[in-house]
Amino acid sequence: MTADMTTDMIADPSGTRSPGEVLSWSRATLEPALRGAVDTLPGSLRHLVGYHFGWWDERGGPTGSAAGSGKAIRPALVFLASRAVGGDPLAAMPAAVAVELVHNFSLVHDDVMDGDHTRRHRRTVWSVFGVGPAILAGDALVTLAMDVLDGHPATSVLAAAVQDLLSGQSADLEFEDRNDVVLPECVRMAQQKTGALLGCSCAIGASFAGAEPVRVEHLRGFGEQLGLAFQVVDDLLGIWGDPAVTGKPVFSDLENRKKSLPVVAALTSGTPAGELLAERYATADEDLPGLAALIDEAGGRAWAHQQADALVEAALCDLRLADPAPGPAAELTGIADLVTHRDS
């Protein structure tokens, strides 16, 4: 399969595509519908949202690149889940648009809450336009997400995923002020913050294709566990990721004193390195490489890698139980592999 095949030609391929091909196809398939939805927003909000998606610069001029628009993993899961149960992926378009809008809503508000200046190698919305406009842009995105489903019964499934996501973000914020965070609550937070929306993406993709509930639930299980693995890997990248790949400053999560999964695993490891980390994490210590080394020494890094692998294995087990068509199953497996090897 070559990159210059048209979107239509690869919309229903006979063979199995690589994860990169699937994501490119998903992005290309999604973009007109996503832009169409964003175009319905009032002018000032459309401007902010289009800036966030990387479609135009801060003055509204074209950027000439899609570098800022993200990987669109969630829409890919919607399309593939729909195909996995025998549906036409394009019939699930509203669901694909909705999950991508929700994801980007959460990014815009997250950046405000975390005070992050950089996202996808560009300045964040709040850092360009201010906190108020960024809050409104996020509000517009989540409202639009609920609206594009146009009364489909999956609206309540999406709403539940949004509430889980918010609950996870709320726990994430709360953890910053606490020194007694334990691993199970940290895992729960990650399940809500990331697992819920990836699970929802698979579930509503299958729902739009009219799949029976048991298959929908197994695909949701696949997505939820994949989402948790994704968050574990994201947490690893937040410490050891290459800024050229992540689009964020090096050690950014350590600077913000995030209680991310590898950090909490290290803090609660009972090792001398974990105890030293706990002491230094509670202070304004700016030796970020030193903190990263302690997390590694306390076993936080190894634990996270092991968890990610185990979660993907469990996700693939749920995928098999959903009895998917072979082509989409292979492609979902490819996506799962990609998600957990973003640092390679």
Next chain:
Amino acid sequence: MTADMTTDMIADPSGTRSPGEVLSWSRATLEPALRGAVDTLPGSLRHLVGYHFGWWDERGGPTGSAAGSGKAIRPALVFLASRAVGGDPLAAMPAAVAVELVHNFSLVHDDVMDGDHTRRHRRTVWSVFGVGPAILAGDALVTLAMDVLDGHPATSVLAAAVQDLLSGQSADLEFEDRNDVVLPECVRMAQQKTGALLGCSCAIGASFAGAEPVRVEHLRGFGEQLGLAFQVVDDLLGIWGDPAVTGKPVFSDLENRKKSLPVVAALTSGTPAGELLAERYATADEDLPGLAALIDEAGGRAWAHQQADALVEAALCDLRLADPAPGPAAELTGIADLVTHRDS
């Protein structure tokens, strides 16, 4: 009609109730359903939202008072619009809950954006729990609002009203940094910020009752113009309102240098007082009573009172064109009168 009649007895009264009775009934009728909806939120978000509604204190204990829960004018409009076209007001309950959730979503985020510390005589959510939790609480409220409509076609009507509201808030923020705001754009901002949701309340109340489109649109027109009148009065109260009534500090809008309607009317009046006001409004001048006196002298206060009266007259014209049942029509007229005489 006495205050100790039960909610059921006054749910379908034979006579016309006073605006105060209508609002009390509306609040009492709404509250169980509103609490039921909020109870579906994840714990941490439910806590923040319940604090905002005045149901419990910052630690989650009961407040023993409903002082903080607001007047619930929007749900009253939903119920009355439904009755005006011959519907059962209780059948429109999801719409009443939804508009109240949207309104409170906008208040929680507005307080963050404006940095306001006080709302309904209590500390604002962000000032008690922090900016991040307040953003999440608002996000949860707007998502819940879209969800409670449960796929009803009115969902898109509500979404459009939310986008208008956000667009109005965006213009409101933008105006703070501009010295060339003219009256028409300021009116447009107020139409979006307040008129859209009051119009939507009337429209979806009538829609839930199955009214034909022309009656829905006239009721929307009634609500939109009433909403604009409401905003004009709110702007007057933001300058000359009694803090004991408004629940906000005296002159708070002047301290924030809001480009509210009476302010812009004064700034663009072409009078010497208007020019002096323009000079002083652009500085950190802290003589707030002096600024208020200049707005009055430049005719901003008189203009706003006159506008409010004219808008209510136009709203009542649309109400008549909706061919409402006499009882609800009289009660909607009473609400219109109340809205524009909150300072008396």
